[in-house]
Amino acid sequence: MIKMELYEFALSGNCYKVRLMLSLLNLKYESRIVNGPEKEHKSSSFLEMNPFGQVPVFKDNDIVLRDSQAILVYLAKAYGGNDWFPENPFEAAEIVGWLSTAVNEVSRGPSALRAHFILGRPINLEEAQAVTTSLLSVLEKRLSEFQWLATNKITIADIAMYPYIALSHQGNVSLQEYKSVQDWMSRIQNLPGYISMLGLTP
Structure with a gap:
């Protein structure tokens, strides 16, 4: 059952x-x-x-x-054992920081843009685009130095951040200049057990 x-x-x-x-x-x-x-x-x-x-x-x-x-x-x-949310206080805090980013910058940026362009939701377009550009710059810098966002292996930080970044094209956002972000997305998409969703470009 x-x-x-x-x-x-x-x-x-x-x-x-x-x-x-x-x-x-x-x-x-x-x-x-x-x-x-x-x-x-x-x-x-x-x-x-x-x-x-x-x-x-x-x-x-x-x-x-x-x-x-x-x-x-x-x-x-x-x-998930200790794999996806480790007990180490610093690593746990790093993960929580990215979970907060997922409900702040991601929500106000790429998620808002997607809702605007595919659902017609009214937003402050200029602000959402600025938040998205800033967020992608931060992600690109982080992921040019590390394979994963919070620790040296994948955690729920990466899962929390991934969807609306991967769906950002639906908000008229190009990831072409963010090579490290694209590589990070590919690493997630190659995980055993990975599943996609409608509208997500693998």
Whole structure:
């Protein structure tokens, strides 16, 4: 009997990062596609799982979790041993820093641009483009010196950051001049258990 459930939107990068992590850990789960146009995520039953009315929501038996970053932490700690979220205080802090970047600069930059160009969401276009350019510059410098973002091996920091960077072309952002970022994406795409999503260019 499948004990894990993921409530999700198919086109959400935040939901995809959880799907990707589940696949990398070889964990079986049941996908529950939430009906966005019907506002199912705002229904009373959904709000009981996440009062913010957002996906993803993840269930593992009696455990119910909201927020993709939090779900990544849970999966890493519960099923990833010490590999994906190490116990070392400095390495753990580095990972949390990148998880924060995923909900700050990534959300305000490439994620916002994608939502604008494929969903028509109104944004401050100039600001989102500036945030994206700055973010990609930081990533390029980091990844020109290190293979992975937080430590000397892949962690949930990389999984948290990857989707909206890889989907940035949908926000009219070119990664052509960011060779180290492209190489990092290729390393992730070559991982055993890697899965893609609609709109993501492998």
